[in-house]
Amino acid sequence: MKNLYILFFVVFATFTAQAQVDRSVMPKPGPAPEINLKEPQSFHLNNGLKVLVVENHKLPRVSIQLTIDNPPILEGKKAGVSSLTGALLGKGTKNIDKDEFNEEIDFLGARMSFGPQSAYASSLSKYFPRIMELLADAAINPNFSQEEFEKEKEKLITGLKTEEKDVPAIAGRVQRALAYGKNHPYGEFTTIETVNNVGLSDVEAFYRDYFVPANAYLVVIGDVDVDTVKELTEKYFTSWTKAVPPTFTYSTPQNVYNTQINFVDMPNAVQSEIAVQNIVTLKMKDEDYLPTLIANQILGGGGEGRLFLNLREDKAYTYGSYSSIGNDKYEASRFVATASVRNAVTDSSVVEILNEIDRIIAQPVSEKELKNTKAKYAGRFVMALEQPQTIANYALNIEKEGLPKDFYKTYLERLEKITIEDVQNAAKKYFSSSNARVVVVGKGSEVLENLENIQFKGKTLPVHYYTKTADKTEKPNYKSEIPAGVTAKSIIEKYIEAIGGKTKLKSIESFAMDASAEMQGMQLELQLKKTAKNQLMQDIKMMGNSMTKQVLNNDKGYVVMQGQRKDLSEEEIQKIKEEAALFPELNFLSSDNISLEGSEMVGDKKAYKIKATDSKTIFYDADTGLKLKEVNVAEMQGQQMQQTLIFDDYKEVSGVLFPFKLSQSMGPQNIDFTVTEIKINSGVSAADFE
Template sequence: MKNSIILLSSLFFTFTTMQAQNDRPQPKPGPSPTVNVGKPQKFTLPNGLKVMVVENHKLPRVSFNLSIDNAPFAEGAKKGVDDLTGALIGKGTKTISKEAFNEEVDFMGANINFSSNGGYASGLSKYAGRVLELLGQGALDPNFTQEELDKEKAILIEGIKSGEKSVQNVASRVENVLAFGKKHPSGEFLTEQSINNVTLNDVVQHYNTYFVPENAYLVVIGDVKFEEVKSKVENVFQTWTKASAPNLSYNNPKNVQYTQINFVDMPNAVQSNVSFVNTVSLKMTDKDFFAAILANQIFGGDFNSYLNMNLREKHGWTYGARSSIRGNKYVTKFTASAQVRNAVTDSSVVELLKELKRIRTEKVTDKVLKDVKAAYIGNFVMQIEKPETVARYALQTETQKLPADFYENYIKSINAVTVDEVMAAAKKYFMADNARIVVVGKGSEVVPALEKTKIPMFFFDKYGNQVEKPVTKKADAKVTVQTIVDNYINAIGGIKAVSEVKTVATLAKGSVQGQVLELSMKSSTKGALAVDMNLPAMGMNIMKQRINDKTAYVEQQGQKKVIEGEDYKLIKSQAHPFFELYFIDNPSVTFTGIEKINDVDAYVIKTTKSRLFYDMKTGLKIASENEQKQGEQTMKVMRYFGDYKEVKGVKYPFKINIEAGMPLEFVVSDVKVNEGVTDADFQ
């Protein structure tokens, strides 16, 4: 009762306070906040390195940002040499081992990292001198070794392989290839071959050619004194040999003559990636720069944008839809994108174009523009407090040739933008009549509906090469569920060997974000299943599933969900090492046709909530697709099976890839048949 009284009193107080506020005049908004970025003190070394120092004594910290502003360049057949060079810088120096270097950085509580175009270091100001020395030594005296090169190559190649099944990764690659061209610096992409083409000598030559001081800038921000820093910088960087990088030029890419859909077929895609893209030339010094930035914010730049409110909030087709544009002294691009369900891919394209027409032809309201300005300015003011932001602004002022007071007048420039200027910028930079709508998705489910939009459509492979429209193969009339199952059973060992299997125990290992995952699966022909996924380093079980004659449940993060009714019957029917044996004469199991899975033609069998794919040539099961509920959303989980090996006369997959938000690859270390399984395992 006491709590109720307190609650009612609070509500009454809140109501009367709000009423009183409504009854009296509202205060007028105060003046826009004053922005003081901090004017850097500058000097230039004889080798060309330009140094900017911003003293800030609020905290006993300092940061050093070394950036080399070279013109973009293409790497050709050795695409990856720049990435590999950046990865190897900082792996120790010719006088300090990698281990000793990292230990000293850790001891000071500092942070130092490098890239192919510079480096960054931060730490307590009392260690400023030594942090600067280590930054300089790491950048100017790198120790390139074959051992480290081989490690970094393996990491890059593994990243390429894991990304090949990602719709988003493929979409990003194709989008750049089509927008810029394969020979343009912004259109090139990594391949396993191009990475393997890179030698240690290539890395050394690349470093000597491009890691030079002519276009280099060092921005120092923090609790330091200019004269002291100047002396230390001169001492550390005076040995950097004066040189300039090649200043290559490329033809500016042209947009298409008319808006079109560029479709990439990924038969394994459980959703489509829709991207609207056109190239733009927008410099930060352009008169309409701020109008273009605000037009983008209104169209798709933040949560309340036209695009997100339509595709996410109104229709629930995506978790988020965004657009982006930025100022650059080189040609860049305007993009708008969303990941949507296959069934609404065509509708998403139509709605995207609808919102694009709206921002280009209808004036935004004064209130919307005012709100967008306020949110944008609020974010700008918060960011200005960060040293890395100050460093970026100081660097952009130099490299983009901005007026000295550009950022001091930033808020004023934003507030000066009118509704007419927003619409004019949208018309200029969001090219509704000369853009590509890049769609990456499952052709058999998406293409027929996209064709009904009457938008011209062309087809490309995963590397941006134009191809013919994907054609769905027709199966022979003799193909049935039974023939597919028979071929599968024969492929893995035959019905005699399969019938002798009573239990199967599988142990596999994978990794996620650097953490080792262990996957244990046990199944019985009695219709029982036990699955455990563990993080052994943390002693944590992250997923547990049990199915037996009485019950079924899934336990994740301490939450247990019991599976009952029809769902229990369904999952119970699949709790068998070879549940395909029960497909025959089951009316809910049907053969639906032929589809490609990772460029392999496969027969497709559909069950109540899953689809199974069997290689037409080998008969082996190569993939499965299952529907799973996550809140109000239904998502599809793909599993891929490969590297079949024989155990006691039956073949089992020793490689299992799972795609459910993020790719997981498990390598099977052990398969035990008719041993290591008891009834207690399924409880």
């Protein structure tokens, strides 16, 4: 009975204490928890190799990471030699040929990869001794053969050729080149010319100079013990020749004196790549390192960042806008705010990005923004501690960056102490709206006029012009003269003659086309059928299921999306009739509404620009007469959206030329359809339009 009374008393006391808590007041946060990080065990070899071991016996696996922390390397006229070195490492050794080496890795169920100054391997722990031996052999005794060199060189050149028309790739290299200078390791870039300057002997020299143990770290994580690791490391890595890599001197990159726009014209661009950037000097050991990360996260660190909320959620200019800030113990790094936007809003997007940078510098962030961002960083930090790799990375950072031994143990405590003032001070120090370099890569004929009229803080921003290789150039001229006698009608007539002639086109009663494309790893199928009787059927399928189907049968029509059918209005039917024509250009000949708007480049081809309707512009090759591109403007959710269709790879079918490659883009989304079959006057029935 006594025990029963005691129980009632405890319950009553607990209830009374709870009843006295004022739940309208948020409780004060407790002190930041102390992080108990187990330090990796470490040792080093006489040749300079430093080894870190993190024992974790939960799973019978082990990983090995070799990192060589050399200062930045300037490759100059032989840019690409480091990429080729990384590609050749791991292709066998002087003791084991390539095929035998790869077969053994596969047989052991292991993974192994190499970079120009790194290596990685993972396997079951029972195979660890052999994997350690294979990794060391490949790293210390590489087998650089002329045959493999030529293969990798050709791959690299093929990739560079592909990038020549890749707008984001061009934008990335120009941004770095303008920030650092082309004679700086972070600003130089690889070209076909520099790769052709590289021989096998250059790869061997690069390896000898830079793949050395002086600044090397070997991190072993998993189901191992430090004594075994030490024994194997001494056995297999002691022969690695002690050497110190060469050092370079190069000019320190500087910010521009005033905010300016650096423009690169890419006629094939369907959207503009924008980067607002400035040079910063930030290191992990700096006192304001964490406040700077918080400031960047609030500005543009993700979907909750100000840039994203402004340019995507509020303005619908882009699918996303973000910012990042680098840190580097050797060199200056960059703060960059980026967005890929529609051509029509390029100038507005530049202004909005600059406004957001200026706002976070001039005005304190809110308490809510700071609290939420701290919570996000704390959550990421705590979750990351579950991974053994995290412990190794933290230990490696402490070694490489010269951090205090308790840098991560006090991480949450220092994070919690960050104030609004700390964040604003970091933004003032590292972000800039007064000497920012705004790099825009896009279609000049559509965006440049508005860019040249941008005003920020009451001043018009100067515009400087650069080539795809970041060389200064003159302002593009888009007003090339139209030769005498060239009119909208003559251009249309030339196109009709080029694809088969008026008589041949008028003899065609119907055609059916099948095409396919890949989007985000899934197969798309396009089926298009038309007749000369205002009939059209277009069906787009994904994985065999219809996504959207559009049907016009003279004066009636409907669209089906995700199983939902909707009949078309009279206005919609009239618009679709324009697309339903087998060859719309035949109708253009009798139209007084088409007009010649000038000429401009479509890719590397000069094209005449024809205004076909208020919403459609068509470009025809000035030399061949073939149709190169259509641009349609439509309104979606109150926004003007531009859809571009590129025509390429013309082939003859029954005496008529048809494009067998159709590249469709809207905003950042691009889909390349390859035509698989076209049938003339067959493959179409009345049932297709029911």
